[in-house]
Amino acid sequence: MDVLKQLIREVPDFPKPGILFYDITTLLKDKDGLRNVIDSMTAQIAPMKPDYVMGIEARGFIFAPVVAYKLGAGFIPVRKPKKLPGATERITYDLEYGTDTLEVHKGAFPSGARIVIADDLLATGGTSQAAAQLVEKIGGKVAGLSFVVELDFLNGRDRLKNYNVASLIRYAS
Numbered sequence: 001m002d003v004l005k006q007l008i009r010e011v012p013d014f015p016k017p018g019i020l021f022y023d024i025t026t027l028l029k030d031k032d033g034l035r036n037v038i039d040s041m042t043a044q045i046a047p048m049k050p051d052y053v054m055g056i057e058a059r060g061f062i063f064a065p066v067v068a069y070k071l072g073a074g075f076i077p078v079r080k081p082k083k084l085p086g087a088t089e090r091i092t093y094d095l096e097y098g099t100d101t102l103e104v105h106k107g108a109f110p111s112g113a114r115i116v117i118a119d120d121l122l123a124t125g126g127t128s129q130a131a132a133q134l135v136e137k138i139g140g141k142v143a144g145l146s147f148v149v150e151l152d153f154l155n156g157r158d159r160l161k162n163y164n165v166a167s168l169i170r171y172a173s
Helices: 002-006 029-050 060-071 125-139
Strands: 009-012 020-023 052-056 074-078 090-094 100-105 115-122 141-151 165-170
Touching: 002 009, 002 165, 020 100, 029 115, 029 141, 029 165, 052 060, 060 074, 060 115, 074 100, 090 125, 100 125, 100 141, 115 125, 125 165
Parallel strands: 052 074, 052 115, 115 141, 141 165
Antiparallel strands: 009 020, 090 100
């Protein structure tokens, strides 16, 4: 995965001083890099045998539907509040400075369905943990979580210790 890592632009002091931002847009615009990411995520997720691949707004929408298509699974979007028409289930979770909320359609999948959550980045794990809790709240089974990038130094995997977690690219610091 070093080839993929070389395609990620590191932007210092974004969004604020002292933060090093890992910009995957430079990876996504590279046709071979994008193909490699999709094929690698598909290979990671296939053994989890998902019925559905769930993508978290917004960058999870880049990966989850394509992987779902390649696996013959359905795609489920998880959105910010008031973005989905019709009845929704929601979960509110804590952030470092405040709270956030995720929603999914009621009846998005049948009880007992195997769901893999796919997203671009695992940082502190709060959003991913909330998505997993939302799946369980409405009767699904979290078969695993898959990420393009994982920031090991933020220990997000610790919040997801009860789940199968896979990532393509890991940064130790």
